[in-house]
Amino acid sequence: MSGVLVYVEQVGGDVAAITRELLGKGRSLADALGGPLAALVIGDAAGNLAERAIAFGADTVYVVSNPALAGYTTDGYVAAAKAVVDQAKPALILAGASFQMRDFGAALATDLDAGLAADAIDVSVEGGQISAVRPSHGGNMINTYAFAAGRTAVVLARKQSFAEASEQAGRSGKVEAVALPAAAIRTQVTSVVPKSGAVNLTDAAIIVSGGRGLGNKDNYYKLIPTLAEALGAAYGASRAVVDEGWVPYEHQVGQTGKTVSPKLYVACGISGAIQHLAGMRTSRSIVAINKDPDAPIFRVATYGVVGDVNEVLPLLTEQLKARLSR
Amino acid sequence: MKQVPRDNSVKLNADLSINADGIEKIINLFDEYAVEEGIAWYEKHGGKLTILSLGSTEWTEQIRRALAMGATDSLLLSDPAFAGVDTLGAARVVAAAIRKLGDVDLILTGRNSTDDESGAFAPALARNLGWPQITYVGKVQDVNPATKTIVADRSLEAVIETVSSPLPAVISVIKDINSPRYPSLLKIKRVAKIDPPVWGAADLGISAADLAPAAVLSTRAPAPSRPKGEMITGGDAAAKVSALVDKLLENQVI
Numbered sequence: 227m228s229g230v231l232v233y234v235e236q237v238g239g240d241v242a243a244i245t246r247e248l249l250g251k252g253r254s255l256a257d258a259l260g261g262p263l264a265a266l267v268i269g270d271a272a273g274n275l276a277e278r279a280i281a282f283g284a285d286t287v288y289v290v291s292n293p294a295l296a297g298y299t300t301d302g303y304v305a306a307a308k309a310v311v312d313q314a315k316p317a318l319i320l321a322g323a324s325f326q327m328r329d330f331g332a333a334l335a336t337d338l339d340a341g342l343a344a345d346a347i348d349v350s351v352e353g354g355q356i357s358a359v360r361p362s363h364g365g366n367m368i369n370t371y372a373f374a375a376g377r378t379a380v381v382l383a384r385k386q387s388f389a390e391a392s393e394q395a396g397r398s399g400k401v402e403a404v405a406l407p408a409a410a411i412r413t414q415v416t417s418v419v420p421k422s423g424a425v426n427l428t429d430a431a432i433i434v435s436g437g438r439g440l441g442n443k444d445n446y447y448k449l450i451p452t453l454a455e456a457l458g459a460a461y462g463a464s465r466a467v468v469d470e471g472w473v474p475y476e477h478q479v480g481q482t483g484k485t486v487s488p489k490l491y492v493a494c495g496i497s498g499a500i501q502h503l504a505g506m507r508t509s510r511s512i513v514a515i516n517k518d519p520d521a522p523i524f525r526v527a528t529y530g531v532v533g534d535v536n537e538v539l540p541l542l543t544e545q546l547k548a549r550l551s552r
Numbered sequence: 553m554k555q556v557p558r559d560n561s562v563k564l565n566a567d568l569s570i571n572a573d574g575i576e577k578i579i580n581l582f583d584e585y586a587v588e589e590g591i592a593w594y595e596k597h598g599g600k601l602t603i604l605s606l607g608s609t610e611w612t613e614q615i616r617r618a619l620a621m622g623a624t625d626s627l628l629l630s631d632p633a634f635a636g637v638d639t640l641g642a643a644r645v646v647a648a649a650i651r652k653l654g655d656v657d658l659i660l661t662g663r664n665s666t667d668d669e670s671g672a673f674a675p676a677l678a679r680n681l682g683w684p685q686i687t688y689v690g691k692v693q694d695v696n697p698a699t700k701t702i703v704a705d706r707s708l709e710a711v712i713e714t715v716s717s718p719l720p721a722v723i724s725v726i727k728d729i730n731s732p733r734y735p736s737l738l739k740i741k742r743v744a745k746i747d748p749p750v751w752g753a754a755d756l757g758i759s760a761a762d763l764a765p766a767a768v769l770s771t772r773a774p775a776p777s778r779p780k781g782e783m784i785t786g787g788d789a790a791a792k793v794s795a796l797v798d799k800l801l802e803n804q805v806i
């Protein structure tokens with residue numbers, strides 16, 4: 227076993243941001259392991275994804291292309307990945323920590339009798355030892371796992387944990403086609419429908435979230451999406467307002483909603499309960515606006531403003547619009 | 553149903569295990585939705601609905617609560633050999649129990665546990681059993697005992713995928729799939745004396761060596777606190793907002 231294998235996710239015909247992060251991090255990990263950086267493309271039409279993965283640092287790209295792999299199924303994708311693992315024999319497999327990848331990664335790790343770190347925020351190699359860091363208990367505990375020698379390590383990384391690899395135009399690498407083994411794909415995907423008003427909170431660089439301090443649903447929609455628009459942000463919510471029915475569950479940030487780690491998180495009228503913090507405390511910067519100077523949200527805030535959301539948010543939206551010229 | 557601390561204000565023991573002394577062990581939040589969904593389909597089709605938990609035997613109250621909600625049977629997997637087992641190991645133990653139970657058509661779990669949070673259990677269990685899986689289910693459209701199929705909607709970040717699968721299968725459910733019922737006092741009374749049967753490692757032919765994890769916990773520490781922030785004070789709301797936007801721009805936050 228040697229080197230690193232990165233699962234390539236695609237977005238709009240190109241490699242996803244998380245894949246660029248993993249290729250960037252994977253490069254230094256592969257070097258530390260003294261092995262190659264390989265990438266894995268699974269689908270029905272790989273297109274130029276292999277070339278793109280090479281441009282972002284992959285030495286070899288294994289492509290499993292088959293009409294049966296048009297959509298994700300655990301059976302199909304795990305069978306494809308195992309065929310590649312048999313050939314590439316990586317010491318470490320890296321993928322993102324989206325729902326789909328968690329389904330895939332845990333199944334693959336089980337089949338390979340590998341170690342698994344789901345939702346990792348760091349991974350390292352020291353003296354040949356592969357380790358991964360993963361939060362648990364609503365982000366209150368930070369755990370480091372050391373992978374047993376001789377067993378594959380599967381690490382699913384949280385988005386925005388690593389710097390993206392930069393593109394190297396004209397870089398060359400190997401592309402290897404691997405056949406999908408005659409696997410029985412037992413589940414059948416009969417439809418894939420985009421979520422209406424879908425917000426991919428986990429992808430957003432900036433998130434503006436509103437809580438019960440907004441007072442009511444109308445006020446939430448009057449103040450939060452407009453501020454979000456001024457910042458080019460997605461909007462989220464505390465569980466309190468999701469439970470009140472102001473906003474769909476999709477938007478909920480926290481332990482039982484989404485875990486996000488944007489560049490900027492703006493918490494408006496949110497108290498900062500431990501379960502809410504679990505979902506956003508790793509954001510790079512946090513702005514909190516709350517009328518209670520003792521609100522726990524201020525303990526994690528980079529910038530805190532004590533004030534009434536009804537007064538502060540319209541002013542903030544107005545200033546941002548003027549100064550960011552949006 | 554996983555046994556988890558009511559809140560995550562846990563501490564560390566010297567051996568890096570989690571110290572949740574004094575914190576009540578509740579039913580993992582997502583598992584209440586799995587129980588409700590299981591009961592709903594049991595009520596439609598009959599058969600049996602078994603509550604299974606791997607963990608401490610001192611958890612009878614919570615199992616009884618699920619029985620009072622409408623489950624018909626229960627089973628606890630408990631043994632010193634299972635202490636501190638990781639998710640993949642837990643899935644191996646539960647798979648052995650399911651094989652021994654036999655005659656199981658559908659396993660429902662929660663999306664993830666609120667303590668360990670890996671979401672790996674359902675896929676790991678399915679692969680151990682050699683069964684198909686449908687994870688992150690936001691709606692079960694149909695469970696058909698005659699054709700032995702299940703059709704369910706997976707609720708992913710940006711799309712809803714409708715998947716059909718033969719039974720037996722493992723599914724994991726998310727929070728907005730249903731509204732878990734409250735058990736009536738009458739039913740709570742009716743199950744008050746039930747003690748779930750307990751199976752240990754020997755019953756399942758499993759030894760501690762079978763459960764050695766491939767990813768070994770090497771360090772664990774409370775999350776570091778965030779760097780100290782700054783309160784923007786001085787002047788009226790407009791002045792504070794200006795100062796805030798200045799800082800965000802200066803520090804290239806936006």
Ligand SMILES: Cc1cc2nc3c(=O)[nH]c(=O)nc-3n(C[C@H](O)[C@H](O)[C@H](O)COP(=O)(O)OP(=O)(O)OC[C@H]3O[C@@H](n4cnc5c(N)ncnc54)[C@H](O)[C@@H]3O)c2cc1C
Nearest residue numbers: 437438439464465466480481482483495497501502517535
């Ligand atoms: C098992 C479990 C899981 C949970 N999961 C989650 C989760 O995933 N996400 C989540 O968010 N919560 C979760 N919770 C709930 C959590 O404990 C809190 O109840 C919730 O986060 C509170 O939401 P809030 O801050 O909007 O409301 P509140 O706690 O009611 O806070 C409202 C805040 O607004 C401020 N305010 C009021 N009026 C104004 C005004 N005019 N201007 C400015 N500020 C104002 C108040 O000072 C207060 O701080 C969970 C709880 C449990 C038990």
Ligand SMILES: Nc1ncnc2c1ncn2[C@@H]1O[C@H](COP(=O)(O)O)[C@@H](O)[C@H]1O
Nearest residue numbers: 553554606661662664665670671672673
């Ligand atoms: N020890 C356990 N006993 C019973 N169910 C469990 C156990 N561990 C995990 N599960 C189930 O698996 C789901 C996902 O847990 P996890 O993979 O730990 O995030 C939980 O919601 C439970 O339904």
